[in-house]
Amino acid sequence: MAYHCFAQCNPSISHHLRQNQLFLKCLVFVNRSLAMEKIKCFGFDMDYTLAVYKSPEYESLGFELTVARLVSIGYPQELSSFVYDPTFPTRGLVFDTTYGNLLKVDTYGNILVCAHGFNFMRGPDIREMYPNKFIQRGDMDRFYILNTLFNLPETYLFACLVDFFSNCSRYKSCEKGFKDGDLFMSYKSMFQDVRDTVDWVHIKGSLKEKTVENLEKYVVRDAKLPLLLSRMNEVAKVFLATNSDYKYTQKIMTYLFDFPHGPKPHRPWQSYFDLILVDARKPLFFGEGTVLRQVDTVTGRLKIGTYTGPLHHGIVYSGGSSDIVCDLLGAKGKDIVYIGDHIFGDILKSKKRQGWRTFLVIPELAQELHVWTDKSGEGSHDLDKAKITHDMDMCYGMMGSLFRSGSRQTLFASQVMRYADLYASSFINLLYYPFSYLFRAAHVLVGHLSPTAMTRTTMKRRRRRRRRSRLEKGRCDFKWCMLREEKMG
Incomplete structure (x- = not known):
């Protein structure tokens, strides 16, 4: 019987599962050891970090506004019937602007999953387009990584558009796009239209306006937030x-x-x-940055001139850079933990350019842990491991887990391991740890220094010693027999 079925029949087991899932949901996971007592500053991003947007309501809003904008600039009216489906997209996918495919890859560019619209391609078909099922991930002109939570609506929109143009009788599908009579639109051109439209919706469109009109519908409010920040105020900036x-x-x-x-x-x-900084323009913020200016909090406008004074509590600044933050707060790189949701804009750049300690917020982790604990015991007696793995992957969504495909790690997972010192489903989980806590990472050794390799080496040495010992004992016994025969002779 599957473990979760037994749990449903046994209240004590069911209670244990619920307790275990609650415990996992509150954990902070560690990639590199971090002593909290050495931290002098905690930095925060706002969107999807302090302000967690409700899913799928917020993504649906962004999707609808993007589709409406595309229709207004000439895309087919039929697109208006599209409805956002949260079960399809996941973060970390790569869009191939040449062939219009959504790819799930590992850190080296090996293709794990390939979808053309909503058609999931099989191995032989993938190899026709991508020899060795491999892409040059560094080719940024061709491959676009959809790494952020803001990318989820456009990820689904790419699939919708490719599926629509591939199946609509008015359009003829081509290898690198589609034709409507004498008009040809490449997937690259379609991609650029969507990207420009998404930027327009976020910067000039009504996304922010509609969000603030109904904050209760789109933004999660957590009573533990003021409590955590007040505790942080007691030990750090x-x-x-x-x-x-x-x-x-x-x-x-x-x-x-x-x-x-x-x-x-x-x-x-x-x-x-x-310190409060708006208009930070990350990831530029972690490099040369922009001019630091002061915000007039009454009008919301920027005061003229560059701000050159000391740090004043309550003043809101615009622009600046990570170097300016360090100067104003009197802190060095490793004194700072920066908490954000953007693997590139928040975590990778702050780690590589400034050496800040990093905490990555991964809201999807709660669902990942739930599926893992709830489903990993199922089918333990089923010998078809491929089916078990596939069924489990489908529990995460149509594109599978954010962190893996089968037993192989995704690009997103490898980036988390490389750049995030700590990660959790929410930074609120820090509330369950004292600020003197040492987050200790497990030791990761190269192959020849791993315990398994060392054990094998030790066992080989012992076997060699035993063989030598037996040979030497055999020689001694032989010599003793020869001497005995000589004496008896």
Whole structure:
């Protein structure tokens, strides 16, 4: 009987499973050891970190606005019937702008899954397009990595568009695009239209406006947030560095800290931060950055001139760079833990360019852990391991797990391991650890130093010693016999 079925019949087992899942959901996972008592500053991104957007409501909103914009610039009216399906996309997929395929790859560029629209291709078909089922991941002109949570709606939209143009009788499918009479549109051109449209929706469109009109529908509010930040304030400095503008940041942050029935006295959200930076323009922020300016919090406009003064509590700044943050807060790279959701814009760049310690927020991890604990015991007596693996992958969604495909790690998983010192489904999990805690990573050794290799080497040495010992004993016995025969003779 499957483990979860037994659990349903046995209340004590079911309770144990629920407790185990709750425990895993609250964990912070460690890639590199980090002593919390050495941290002098905690930095935060806002979108999808402090402000967690509700899924799939927020992605559906972004998808609808993007489709509406595409139709307005000349795409077929039929696209308006598309409805966002959260079970299809996952982060970390790669879009091939030449063939219009969505690819799930490992860190080396080996293809794990390939979908053309909603058609999942088999091995022989994949090899026709990609010899050795491999891509040059560094070819950024051709391959675009959809790494962020903001990318989920466009990931699904790419699949919708390719599927629509491949199956609509008005269009003729070609290897690198589609034709409508004498008109040809390449997948690369389609990709650029979608990218431009997504940027327009986020910057000039009504996405932010519609979000703030109904914050309760689109934004998660957690009463533990003020508690965690107030505890951080007691042991370190706290700063906010977001790409969002001041007016949007003000509305989102006010909502996040607005708990009229919570503990008193109530504090304005600005009081939890020693430094507030909007319009950060990450990842540029972690390099040369931009001019540091002061925001007029009454009008929301920027004051003229570059800010050159000392750090003042309560002042909101625009632009700047990670170097300026270190100077204003009096901290060095490894004194800072930066917490964000963007593997490239928040984590990779802050780690590579500044040496900041990093905490990656992966909201999907809660579902990943739930599936893993709930389904991993199923089919333990079934000998068809391929079927077990496939069925388990489907529990994550149509594209499978964010972290693996079968037994192989995805590109996203390898980036998490390489650049995130800590990661969890939510940074709120830090609330369950003391600020003197040592997050200790397991030792990872190269092959020849691994315990298995060392054990094998030791066993081989012991076998050689035993053989030598037996040979030497045999020689001694032979010599003793010869001497005995000589004496008797």
